[in-house]
Amino acid sequence: MEVGSMLGDVAEEAVALGACGHSCSQSVAVAFSCALGLDASLFMRLSTPLAGGMVLSGHVCGVVSAGLLILGAVHGPEVPDDAAQSRRTMLLASEYMERFAGANGSLLCAELWTGPDPRTPEGGRAIRASGRPEQLIRSGAGILGAILTREGVWW
Template sequence: MDKNFDNRVERAVELFRQGYGCCQSVVAAFADLYGFTEEQAARIGAGFGGGVGRMRMMCGAVSGLVVLAGMKEGQTEGSDRAGKAECYKTVQELVSRFGDANGSIICAELLGLKGPIPKGNYVPDARNADYYAKRPCAAKVESAARIFADYLAGEPDAGE
């Protein structure tokens, strides 16, 4: 793989360890390829953290894959059904790769949580050594970033 893509995978994990959410970290590591700054990417991905607003639904790293697929493949005309289909195909492929590699795409399942998520539980956990030791999130961010990097590496114009 192009070393530049390896650096992007490392950057995604670094951003997560700086306190950014899973989606923010994955999107920001590739944002410049689509004309966005890391700050803009952080804003785009902010609400997807904690499995969408800390509701433990779809993993934020997976949401990052979806955002990146849209940036790369998304149609810009509402009537472009073929473009929409191509984007959806890419999303399904990338999300499937993540699910196959990680056993789920659902935040709660990846965290081993059981039962319903309490409503109003929107305050994120403190990022400290205990948090990083217990959570698989950095590995999920790395997995999603690697999946997108591998996807880009398979493109004829990758790295240009």
């Protein structure tokens, strides 16, 4: 399979997971962990409290937080004194955040969604019906996939 095709498949899998009820953070974390041969069940659990900008608080978007988890899993150092790998991972993470904010206008859920409060049943339904989660998932997954591709992660 060609890299571009694989990347598109992972992004669309993330969108499909979101459409099936996964949170934005779970959608990105699970789709990429599966594609990379990582433990999807672990990433499902790790990404759960990241939803809605960290426990529905409106802080950093779960798409971004999940992308950072994946970048850390793939590029993070295996020992604490690997300063070069830590710096490299931080640079990739910064790039991911900057590109997401540039493409979507913010990193913060509270700014990415200005409709009804997503902590209420009505707000939760409204955000799902708006299609905004799928837009953000597609955007973040595309950016993450492009970085991983450039870094030679895709086989």
